[in-house]
Amino acid sequence: MAQSIPAVKGTRDFYPEDHAPLQWILDAWRRVSLRHGFDEFDGPTLEHTELYTRKSGDEIVEQLFTLTDRGGRSLAMRPEMTPTLARMVAARQGSLPRPIKWFCMPRMYRGERPQRGRLREFHQWNVDILGVSGVLADAECILVAVEGLRELGLTADDFAIHISDRRLVAEILTAIGVELERHAIAYGILDKASKMPIEELSRRWGEAFPGILAFDKLWAALSAADVGELSGRLREVAPQLGGLTGAAGLTALMGALTSLNIIEYCKLDLQVVRGLAYYTGVVFEAYDRRRALRAICGGGRYDDLLAMVGGKPLTGVGFGMGDVVLFELLSDLKRVPALAASGGVFVVDIVGGGTGGAAADESLPSNELLRIVAALRRAGYRTEFSYQRQAVGKQMAKASEKKAGHVVFVSDKSREQGSVELKDMAAGTQRDVAMADLIARPAEFLGAPKC
């Protein structure tokens, strides 16, 4: 026997029982996106590596899966969607109707060490609005994220969207003495806070910003539950800080989220800054309420990104939600429903008493069976049968295993009188139906088709 080849570590095999919940998630994401007026798009898996090295930030770039094509070009498997989105919009910037409201659900690739909530290959829902600078576009993206999670059965007790604003955090950083061109470094350290011990963060912060406010004091101030509390705490640690003008955007956003009836899902959290380098305004992440897992989704405003990839300036806001942490949360909370196909038709062959018989090749089902099967499928019914001549009991066992809603019995009578027996499995009733009628008007006997 040949040696077996395992799956690559950090990737997943989706057997049918694993694929059904994935598809359930993808379908919910798509439904919710469409309802909110977003159009689906997609891009290539492979992009020129430079698209990411230019803007995504160090962590993403370190994790790129890169390869060299026959022409010697460096290509990368996409680790995130926003650069592709920006590239595509920039390429047709003059002709796209505004606002641009697009979503997609592509696979992403990151060469990181596989661990809980982190795989090297995953699906990510992306929702973006370009060309709208107002707070309403920020609110709309947060609304879609909330509704996407609600659609999967999650409630305000299960998750919250943690909302911050880079403009406000930048104002604070500047006030405590971090130079503007070094803000990205500060964001990088702050973004690691939930993933690292505070001692390590303090060490990194002290190295990067010696003589500036200590990390633990800044971190404590940022844990304020609202802007008023934040101001008070900051004045204690950084008396030089004036009024927080950067808070106005957050106040307006919270107002819009209240009008949209989702404020119970949202909370201010200035400890959220996001790792990616290109955010310029509101940033947000969804977390489970118990904070047992990594972020469920993350996003924010990136008003400078288009210009960075060669387009004209165009504002943008959006989020990405992966399937890995989300599925962990749904599993932990036992919210993944039973998803096996059911309610189809199973056609049982009892021609010649069900033990073999009248077909040209006796090992094959009868022609009548094949005709009915092909016709019902063409009419939209999930229709199955046994590939082999088998005893009726075995065929019925298969019908039960497949959770058939109806069973059609094809017998000698079908050949002789053109009729079949039709059994409704839920009702337990059985009746004689003309084969021609079943083929011509299946909905009359089987209800509306499901696929």
Add this chain to the structure above:
Amino acid sequence: MAQSIPAVKGTRDFYPEDHAPLQWILDAWRRVSLRHGFDEFDGPTLEHTELYTRKSGDEIVEQLFTLTDRGGRSLAMRPEMTPTLARMVAARQGSLPRPIKWFCMPRMYRGERPQRGRLREFHQWNVDILGVSGVLADAECILVAVEGLRELGLTADDFAIHISDRRLVAEILTAIGVELERHAIAYGILDKASKMPIEELSRRWGEAFPGILAFDKLWAALSAADVGELSGRLREVAPQLGGLTGAAGLTALMGALTSLNIIEYCKLDLQVVRGLAYYTGVVFEAYDRRRALRAICGGGRYDDLLAMVGGKPLTGVGFGMGDVVLFELLSDLKRVPALAASGGVFVVDIVGGGTGGAAADESLPSNELLRIVAALRRAGYRTEFSYQRQAVGKQMAKASEKKAGHVVFVSDKSREQGSVELKDMAAGTQRDVAMADLIARPAEFLGAPKC
């Protein structure tokens, strides 16, 4: 302005107007697969390179996109699905219920020179049955391919499934003197026939098999329309050939295809052999009737593959259908329908006369509008509105552009009396509806929701 970064050659950007037909194709493939009793699965994009080098055949291996991960392992982006399928089945061979009827619609990657019908990244529908050795599983796969193409509006005038059998071709090759261990080389040359001039093929054939029947004579014999004609032609060029026992399988298959009512879509074509090394029986390809394009799909029986990837022996049959040639055919025949979203709800804001007004922030739509929008979306209606306060005419123009089925007018009356005007765009009628009723029972006013 930063320099723009182009898309990678041979990949595609799916703008919303490009994604809609792709999704239309993917939805049809999924629907048809489910109807025929197949369960969806998927695997990783990245596999250990050895999974392909062991069995896929030279052409595929030459075109692999490979990369080295941090652990120094050689990984490849999947160029075809069958090896992953075989690996997954082999890993759980004991516990999977039989027959295994699985489908998937993954992206595939091949580092070839981009040309008409060939891209470096494409979608491929895969449909496979494992554990059934009878002719009925071959027929079932061909049925699914036919119904998948029919579901997209293609008819028997547009395409045909060309069917052959490696066992029959092998019998012929052996009879004319090609040693068994060199059959794969012969298949490789035969598979190139539609892509290369006959002179080049003759040269390759003569080099590989000197002194054996000339290529053009073999090729002409294989163009026979049925097994009888084939026997006659072969006896002329290779008198040593006996009766073609390998033809029995094809005869049985054609019988099953007749019972399944799709024989008009099928034809015998022994010039089809398929390039992949692992086929062992029936092989088939779909072509447009005009033969203007490359194969639309290809598949066949691979009874030895499981053992080759480390499993226990298990029979299998399946096909792959890409989206690239299929979309070219559908476009050429003008069968791609108009697919833009329509029939949603557009909510127009005329609070304060529609020019600004009563919201907390005057640049934002009114709270009433936001409440209605959020409620209708949650009820399943594609609901849109203008992000900015705008004149009514501009908002209505947007509603038309979005092909809204209903327009809801939110006005001062909504705030004062709690009612909105609802316009049915198709009927042109307009009526007063209580806001609370619209939110509580939208289907009564808007019909059933679509997403």
